[in-house]
Structure formats: C-alpha cells, structure tokens
Amino acid sequence: MPLPLRGVDPARLTARRVELGLTCKELAAQVGVSPRMIFFYEEGRHTPTPLRLERLAAALDCETDVLTGTARGQETLVDLRYAAGLTLERVAELLRTSSAGRELRVTASKVSALEKGRPVRGRRWLDPDMTGQLVGPLAKAYGVPVRMIVDAWMRTRDGEQPPTLATRQKSKPSAKALTNWQALNERQQIYLGEIMREDRMTATEMWMRRVQRLPALRAQQWRALPLAVHAASSVVGYTRLQERLRRRGVHDPGAGSTVHALERRGLLVITEDTIEHPAGGTVGRVLVEITRRGRAAAQAGLGEPRNPEPAAHLLSEWLWGVVARVAAAEPAGLDDDQLAGRSLFFIGVGYRGKTGGRPSRGLVDSVPVMAPGGTHVAEYRWRLTRLGRRHVAEYLDIYRELYSHIDVTGLDGITDEQP
Numbered sequence: 001m002p003l004p005l006r007g008v009d010p011a012r013l014t015a016r017r018v019e020l021g022l023t024c025k026e027l028a029a030q031v032g033v034s035p036r037m038i039f040f041y042e043e044g045r046h047t048p049t050p051l052r053l054e055r056l057a058a059a060l061d062c063e064t065d066v067l068t069g070t071a072r073g074q075e076t077l078v079d080l081r082y083a084a085g086l087t088l089e090r091v092a093e094l095l096r097t098s099s100a101g102r103e104l105r106v107t108a109s110k111v112s113a114l115e116k117g118r119p120v121r122g123r124r125w126l127d128p129d130m131t132g133q134l135v136g137p138l139a140k141a142y143g144v145p146v147r148m149i150v151d152a153w154m155r156t157r158d159g160e161q162p163p164t165l166a167t168r169q170k171s172k173p174s175a176k177a178l179t180n181w182q183a184l185n186e187r188q189q190i191y192l193g194e195i196m197r198e199d200r201m202t203a204t205e206m207w208m209r210r211v212q213r214l215p216a217l218r219a220q221q222w223r224a225l226p227l228a229v230h231a232a233s234s235v236v237g238y239t240r241l242q243e244r245l246r247r248r249g250v251h252d253p254g255a256g257s258t259v260h261a262l263e264r265r266g267l268l269v270i271t272e273d274t275i276e277h278p279a280g281g282t283v284g285r286v287l288v289e290i291t292r293r294g295r296a297a298a299q300a301g302l303g304e305p306r307n308p309e310p311a312a313h314l315l316s317e318w319l320w321g322v323v324a325r326v327a328a329a330e331p332a333g334l335d336d337d338q339l340a341g342r343s344l345f346f347i348g349v350g351y352r353g354k355t356g357g358r359p360s361r362g363l364v365d366s367v368p369v370m371a372p373g374g375t376h377v378a379e380y381r382w383r384l385t386r387l388g389r390r391h392v393a394e395y396l397d398i399y400r401e402l403y404s405h406i407d408v409t410g411l412d413g414i415t416d417e418q419p
Contacts, residue, residue, distance in 0.1 A: 010043060011044050051085045093142075103130070154391070223289045227288045272284060317402070
C-alpha cells in the first residue's frame, strides 16, 4: 500500500514560493502563520494541518497535489481529506449526519484507522454493502465524485473487498425493446420470459454464495443455462428451465424451433455440450444464454424492472475498452504510441481533464523499459497500475455482462499483484 502523504514536500513548497517571488514573511502573512512556521514547513520539521495546507495552496495559486507531490490519479483517502482541508474530527462529524455514518458509529479514530489501512472497530465495517453506503457522504464531505472515493479506498485498503455501491435504476423500457417483444408469438414470449427469470434467479444465487463466502461460478460460466438433455426424461429428469416451462403449460417437444427462432432475432445464444449424468451416462445438453437485447425485450414486455445502470465507480464502455486493451497486453505492456487521445485524461496517471478539473483515475501508467544492462531507458510502455489491476480483477464479470462485445479473452488471470 502506498504511504499516505500527510503534508507538503518541503522542496516543492520552497520551489513554488521562490517561483512566485515570495518571501517567507509574505507567504506567512497570507497563510496566517508565523514566518518561523513557514521555515519549519520548508525544512520538513513540521507538517501543516489540512486547513493550513489548503491555505498554502491558495496563497501559492496551485492545487494541493503540487505541494504534496501526490501524482494525479494516485490519491489515497488521506490525500482527499487534506485536499478538502478537513480534520479527522470534522470528517467524523460530517459523516455522522448520514444514516450510514450513524450506523457505523463513525469517530475520528475510526476515520484515522480507515486512512491507515488498519482494521476499523465494529462488525459492520466488514460489510461491503454497509461501507458502500458511506461512500456517498464521504464524497460529499470531500467535494469529489464517488468514483474518486472508491479508487482512493482501494489504494488505501489493499487486499480488502471494496465498498459495494448501489446501482441506479432506469425508469422506462425502450420502445425498441417493447417492439422486439411484441414481434414474438405467445410461445416465444413464454420461453424468453422464463429464461430471463431463470437467469435472474441464478444471478441471485451466485450473489448469495459470494456474500456467504461460498464458492461461486463466474458469470461467463453460469450464464449459459441448461435447457434440455438429450436423454429420456424418465431417466435424467427435467432441467430447471423445463420445470419452469411445464408450470406455464408448455409440455410439447417444440423447444428446438422456438429457441432457434429467438436466436435468429438476437435474443438468445444457443450452445451444446456433453456431460456425465449419474443415471444417463454421457449425454448431450442444450444450453441457452439470454442476450442484453433479449433481456431488455423480456423486461419491457413483462413490465419488470430493467437491469440497473452501471454504478458510478464503473467505467464507460469507451474507457473500459481502452483499459481492456492495456490489460490484454500485460505483462509486456502496450506500445507507447498505441495509446493516445482523450482517454488518458480519464485513466492515465498524472493527467487532469482541464484546469481545476478532477484528476484521472490512475488505472494505467507509462512505464519506462530499460535497455539491456540498465544503461538507459529504451522505451516507454503503457501498463496497468496496481489499482488498474485490482479494478480489472474486481469488476471483470460485471464489465463482461455490461459490454459483452468487448473482447476480454485472457483477462481472468489478471490479479492485483504485479507480475
């Protein structure tokens, strides 16, 4: 875990003051401290409080990260607090105005432990859903977006499950999804609806297993749902989907033509495999996976809630595509000239979108590659940062479902550990 920067870099402070042509006395007058205290800051013998750090930055007409030396896109929780000019006590006071802060019994000592990556007293602090409710109030207190809090949290508390953020619900189904549903006959609608519900139920089961710390399949493993087994039902029984369909009155053997019709419309994907059945031996099996288009059509037609939008800390489709490219090039990295443009202002270390804008997320960085013998830098290559690796490892399954057309082959092996 990177050490949090709690004060100024003496050399940076001195250089900035000299650059502006200010004496220690003149700077002290603007900050509201004695010239001797400015001398102590520049000698590294004293650390300014968050409020004084903020005043120093204002007097020197710069951002606090210029004085602390924290690279843009590398902020920890303590960096965000110092940038906001808040004491531990004030942060605790602000957080306790929220229901999550009161339930977690936030105190200054707990905020300090959180910033230092140490265990925080209280059972609820181990619950990602509970800490996820604290992210919004913390972002409001620091005056930054939610995604900056989540990123800083993951940098600060390495190896710990990050907060789980609530997703944002969309309100109305799209007209296109409703049209796709209305184009189906009754039998096709029954099939698509039951497949969607089975998919949702399986997703809930996997979520519950993860909550209970039980082994859970990845989304790419369970999304293909067993529809039928090529063997007599008297021997192998019925699949869960067949049981669902039978409860809806669908008993006749017309599954093949129905699901293939849905596949032609882009609502399903059909695959086949073989399994060893305890009673039937080696048997073939038909699996169906509902597509995003199919799920949207079923939800629109049945009047059920649409899938939630990506949470605020997740990347857009465009930015995820860029991160996935860099991840796929690990461990060698991506050639320096293969990554350019606006994306770096959102995901590259050291970038900021505009003057006074928020720093990038720091998911990728340009890393020097030394020549043989270490005599000089031969080239620079784009690689995932530690946070970038953790982001991919933590949210890959979610991105795979959100942006299924983006190639993520080989990314399952990405971990938050540098190779």
